[in-house]
Amino acid sequence: MQLPSFAKPVRISRSQVMWKMAKAALDKDRPVLVQIVVTRRCNLACGYCYEYDKVSKPVPLAELKARVDALRKLKAVFVTLNGGEPLLHPHIAELVRYIADSGMVPMINTNGHVLKAPLIKRLNEAGLFGMQLSCDSLEDNEVTEKSMRRLRPKLELLREHARFMVRVNGVLGSGNPAEMEEVANIVVGFGFGFQCSLMRDSQGQALPLSEEALQAYLRIRAMKGRLPHVLHDNFQLPLARGESKNWKCRAGARHFEVDGAGLVHLCQPKTGSPAKALLDYSVEDIRAQFDCGKSCSARCPIAYAHLGSRLDGFRSQQSARA
Template identity: 85%
Template sequence: MQLPSFAQPLRISRKRVLWKLAKAALDKDRPVLVQIVVTRRCNLACGYCYEYDKVSKPVPLAELKARIDALRKLKAVFVTLNGGEPLLHPQIVELVRYIAEAGMIPMINTNGHVLKAPLIRSLNEAGLFGMQLSCDSLEDNEVTEKSMRRLQPKLELLREHARFIVRVNGVLGSGNPEEMEAVANIVVGYGYIFQCSLMRDSSGQALPLSDEALQAYLRIRALKGRLPRLLNDNFQLPLARGENKKWKCRAGARHFEVDGAGLVHLCQPKTGAPAKPLAEYSVEDIRCQFQCSKACADRCPIAYAHLGSRLDGFRRQQHA
């Protein structure tokens, strides 16, 4: 039976994604990756996380659609729905569809614990391009509830039903390094992408790894099929060793975060700057932030910041 027109799957091919990235490479006024907070409410309480609460209501659908419209005018490429736990938003599928219909590429960051087959199929039909899940350990511990014991049944569901890219991220330092290595092997065994992130201090700067954790990280990096070349995490190697990484961060331009109130921030750790309403954020703001070097860049472990800035490593930054 043919689906009604409003339910037709919105497939986004990888060729189309590469074409959009190629166009963005030529136009430095376009954001590459924007994260939108759709709710601060979360169903977990991980010890290292301060991006959630237990009481917030979801951001109203009309407000989120207005923000997506603003990003369309800025010609953003990827739009990632964030939380809290974004799958707790009651209109999450409609938001994914709205992003896809606006010509942008919808993504979701989630712990995945509320995933069920009907929701996965609905996200397929809505045009979701990719989902990043979180898993830090084999079992829950005093720091994290993002365990493989909880996640593995969801990976089975995704393997059966998902038609979008699945990527799993683990924070190395939130548990036993050997457990993280075991998690990575399980994820890669499913054929999914695995990204290993570093713990951050209260200012958002990378914490160096212990000798044991560093060796585990190097073994994880050696896993075949862990990451495609375009998404490599080579920037983390000096940070993991306690060294600095020199690069040109384009926060506020190529990538930024929009909080639940609709304010633009350079990234999650740098909430408060520039804190300008997205509805007022313009190409002039993007150009200003593009040229600004960031004092926090040398020890920055934020993967999406590095990925969003890769198109412009050869371009100058003029001032701090």
């Protein structure tokens, strides 16, 4: 089936994004990064993931647009579409376009396995700013199906057709550390950014790396062109060594997650809090969460939590609740 083109393609420049971030830095009531679940359905079944199923229907487009409208009123900067596998949503490009037309910056987290050239081109036209893909190993194993063998043809398509930023994330600890190094080398060789995430326990806390994995991680960090400096993952260094990090998490304010039912959660590991409908979420809620410390922050490996909180390290915050 041929996908229809948008009448007028949208292009969001990096300078526009930097301007939006500069304005957000001056206004602490604005969310920086919001993740929206568009479907729980996924085409894979990775052993460490519990954010998917095989049967859920996609969230109706009208409901998703209403949530985007609510985020526009809150003046959010980035809106990331999540799953499950978000590219399985039949109206994903239209939703990307709606986010861009609303003045926000659309992003997608995906395993990338359903990507084809027509879809990439339609996402270009819709105004997609960035895509993060997942790859944990060279071949499928008992823990992950996010392998380079499956992803490599998709990276070739992206290199040829994508006009948006592309980054690949791998979970270190889900496979052989040497394989993760090779995955990183392949990704950087394509000209894309590569980020290493840490495995988490059942509470969402970072698991320390073995000595072998730690050395592989340090070598990956040293790779030229791995990540733009603004997206650096220095926060992971103490966590990888089994240590803690002292920082001010702004979950529920600068960043939060919206589930398939439209409820706001601090982040994926903290589903259930505050669990308030996005359509009712207000600046007062943002201010309360901004000022409230988070007791789970010391061993938190959630990259978007650290990225979303970077603007406000100098601002005060109350002690974390137990």
